Amino acid sequence: xxTDQLETPxxxxxxxxxxxxxxxxxxxxxxxxxxxxxxxxxxAKGDLNSLAMYSLxxxxxxxxxxxxxxxxxxxxxTDALMSRTKDRPLPVTIISKIEAIIFCMMTGALGLFxxxxxxxxxxxxxxxxxxxxxxxxxxxxxxxAIAVFVGAIPGSIPPLLGYIxxxxxxxxEPGVLFMLQFFWQFPHFWALAWKLDDDYRKAGFRLLxxxxxxxxxAFQIMLYSAFLVPSSMLPWAAxxxxxxxxxxxxxxxxxxxxxxxxxxxTLDDKYANKIMYYSFAYLPILFTVYCFxxx
Numbered sequence: 692x693x694t695d696q697l698e699t700p701x702x703x704x705x706x707x708x709x710x711x712x713x714x715x716x717x718x719x720x721x722x723x724x725x726x727x728x729x730x731x732x733x734x735a736k737g738d739l740n741s742l743a744m745y746s747l748x749x750x751x752x753x754x755x756x757x758x759x760x761x762x763x764x765x766x767x768x769t770d771a772l773m774s775r776t777k778d779r780p781l782p783v784t785i786i787s788k789i790e791a792i793i794f795c796m797m798t799g800a801l802g803l804f805x806x807x808x809x810x811x812x813x814x815x816x817x818x819x820x821x822x823x824x825x826x827x828x829x830x831x832x833x834x835x836a837i838a839v840f841v842g843a844i845p846g847s848i849p850p851l852l853g854y855i856x857x858x859x860x861x862x863x864e865p866g867v868l869f870m871l872q873f874f875w876q877f878p879h880f881w882a883l884a885w886k887l888d889d890d891y892r893k894a895g896f897r898l899l900x901x902x903x904x905x906x907x908x909a910f911q912i913m914l915y916s917a918f919l920v921p922s923s924m925l926p927w928a929a930x931x932x933x934x935x936x937x938x939x940x941x942x943x944x945x946x947x948x949x950x951x952x953x954x955x956x957t958l959d960d961k962y963a964n965k966i967m968y969y970s971f972a973y974l975p976i977l978f979t980v981y982c983f984x985x986x
Contacts, residue, residue, distance in 0.1 A: 839877065
């Protein structure tokens with residue numbers, strides 16, 4: 692084999708470190724957050740060729756990645772206990788705590804700066820979401836199921852952020868986008884918590900509404916899935932979109948609601964899985980419909 696085809700230990704180490712830093716940011720999750728911010732920007736009729744849009748997307752990606760990294764720094768011990776997370780970069784010491792802290796501080800600071808170049812309100816929203824997610828939601832996961840409610844607040848900011856990046860004003864329309872994503876997070880996250888309950892218990896996380904996989908938790912999932920129906924009508928009620936979008940939104944919400952009803956009556960894991968998978972498609976489809984309605 693030719694020597695130029697061989698990777699030196701230094702090259703392997705550098706590539707391993709780079710992959711670890713990318714993993715620390717949870718790029719797939721961060722990309723979904725950025726997509727929500729883009730939808731907010733589009734719905735506010737922002738200029739898709741503007742520097743502001745690129746600053747929003749990159750800044751949002753960096754802030755989300757930084758928050759995910761800080762989250763993993765605070766959960767090294769618990770991540771090591773769970774099958775799903777035990778191979779993350781920090782539990783297996785591919786990168787050190789100091790390296791992770793420096794990386795998260797740099798990406799977070801750069802993300803906030805990029806948002807500040809758009810307007811200071813965008814930067815403040817980004818900073819607020821980081822503080823709530825890292826300093827309140829993350830430690831609260833060990834203590835109370837109310838952590839899901841707290842975590843839903845920063846999780847609902849991306850479309851609001853995208854809208855305000857254009858208008859620089861809080862108001863009814865960005866509030867509607869915030870509420871849409873806010874109510875969506877409860878069935879989404881509780882379905883995920885139901886699916887991963889055994890793993891979460893190893894780490895001492897209390898994320899289901901009643902802590903157990905029982906009728907009480909299933910009822911809460913069903914209830915908040917039902918809230919998706921009226922929340923999907925909010926853009927129409929606020930005269931942001933037309934009746935066609937409203938009808939499609941109601942249909943999507945009912946699709947989410949159906950397995951939630953079945954979960955309540957059967958407590959069968961397969962219906963929690965359906966809620967989770969449907970929820971991944973719900974927001975992208977709904978926001979895409981709204982965007983087409985504005986063309």
